Amino acid sequence: MSDNKTSDLRMLFALFNEIGIIEQLSRTLFEGRLPKGVLVSHFSVLNHLSRLGDGRTPLDIARAFQVPKTTLSHTLSLLEKRGWIEMRPNPADKRSKLVYLTDAGRTFRETAIDSLAPDMAAMADHLNLGDIEAMLPKLAEIRSYLDRARDAAGT
Amino acid sequence: MSDNKTSDLRMLFALFNEIGIIEQLSRTLFEGRLPKGVLVSHFSVLNHLSRLGDGRTPLDIARAFQVPKTTLSHTLSLLEKRGWIEMRPNPADKRSKLVYLTDAGRTFRETAIDSLAPDMAAMADHLNLGDIEAMLPKLAEIRSYLDRARDAAGT
DNA sequence: CTAGTTTGGTACGATGTCGCACTACTTATA
DNA sequence: TATAAGTAGTGCGACATCGTACCAAACTAG
Known part of the structure; x- marks a missing residue:
């Protein structure tokens, strides 16, 4: 026992x-x-917006990555400073904003992916992708459990 | 293709x-x-020393966690300040030090594990441990590949 | 043995992360 | 409608992380 x-x-x-x-x-x-000063957290946000669509609120994005909103706020300000995203007012909620990718942002994402591609290709050669594919749903389950546990943590 | x-x-x-x-x-x-101000990185080091044996050098530990040595140096200084570890000279190499757990460090680790236990038990109830067990070697393989890729990155 | 190179560790500075507190707006309640 | 409670976002401060530069000791080559 x-x-x-x-x-x-x-x-x-x-x-x-x-x-x-x-x-x-x-x-x-x-x-x-990645170029000096660009972190994975920055790239991830651009990638997220590109894959799942932009025009999301900062809080939506923070929840997607499960990071505190203050952290994401900081990241977004850096992305905006670099001209890769644009913050527009949210017509549905005056407290809120919507995040849009700029052309420069889309371009940067593409070149970043290109520079990551060789490493990824090498990984695909050396790792068993079937195993990884099989692992993804299990990881998602763990993620989902932790997510629920987090909400219940106030208990 | x-x-x-x-x-x-x-x-x-x-x-x-x-x-x-x-x-x-x-x-x-x-x-x-964990108590306020104690991070997972701190606990992990104590746990590592307890499970695999103390009397290791800082660099050994840094390599085990794959963190830069400066990061570990900072962590160790905090652990030492709290009286959970002890740094002794390394008789085999005067540049180096050996890290030992103190009794207080061992005790803290035990109580920390106890306070983590309920969450862990809940996870064990809700997650499929068989899946996780099966995943561990695959993850280790990915880890090992990344480790090798890192060494080759200088290329 | 000696000079050059490598290695273990630390000091320092820059920056990302995140908790707290606050404002502005929205939603719920009466 | 008015008041209370909740929510989106940011400013600020604390601090962990990590790269650079540095020192001391160890190794290597001649």
């Missing part, structure tokens, strides 16, 4: 440990390919 | 995206259970 519990606990620790290290390594790797 | 490539790329983006969000959520969740 308690043996099972401790082994469960060990396994979960191992999981989050691996995930933490992979996050660390992949972030460092990708940031090494 | 190029369709496959772009779908591979999409899949890898999705993977790192999920991993980033899970890292984010789990870190926030765990840090909410």
Whole structure:
């Protein structure tokens, strides 16, 4: 009984440990390919807007990445300073804003993807993509659980 | 052909995206259970030393977590300030130091694990541990690949 | 042995992250 | 409609992370 519990606990620790290290390594790797001063968090926002459509509110984006809104606010201000996004008023809610990609933003995303592509291609060669595909729904499930647990954390 | 490539790329983006969000959520969740001012990075170091044995050099530990040595140096100084670790000279290399857990450090680790246990237990109830167990070697493989890619990045 | 190179660790500065507090607006309630 | 409660976004301060530069010790080559 308690043996099972401790082994469960060990396994979960191992999981989050691996995930933490992979996050660390992949972030460092990708940031090494991006122009100086551009972080993965910046690219991710541009990519998100491009893939899922722009015209979203900052809070929508913050929730998508599960980061505090103040963090995203900072990121957006940098993206705007670089001319990659544009903040427009939200006609539906005067407190709110809508985030739009500029042409420069779309262009930057494309070139960034191009500079990441060789690494990605190498990964695709060396890793088992079938395994990764199979893993994605399991990871999404873990993500979703943590998301719910976070909401319940006020308890 | 190029369709496959772009779908591979999409899949890898999705993977790192999920991993980033899970890292984010789990870190926030765990840090909410730790005493104010104690971060997951601190706990992880104590846990590492306890599980794999202390008397390691800072650089060993930095490599284990794949963080820059300056980051670990900062973390260790905080742990030392709290009396949870002890830095002793390395008899084998006068430039180097060895990191040892103190009794207070071991005790803190235990209580921290206890305070994390309820969340972990809930996860163990709601997640499929078999899936996670199966995922661990795949994640380790990805980690290992990224590790090698990092070393080759100087190329 | 000595000079040049490599390695372990730290100091310092820049910057991203994030909690707190606040304002402006919206929604719910009476 | 008026008042209270909730929500979107930002300013600010604290601090972790990390790159650069540096020192001291260890290794390597001649």
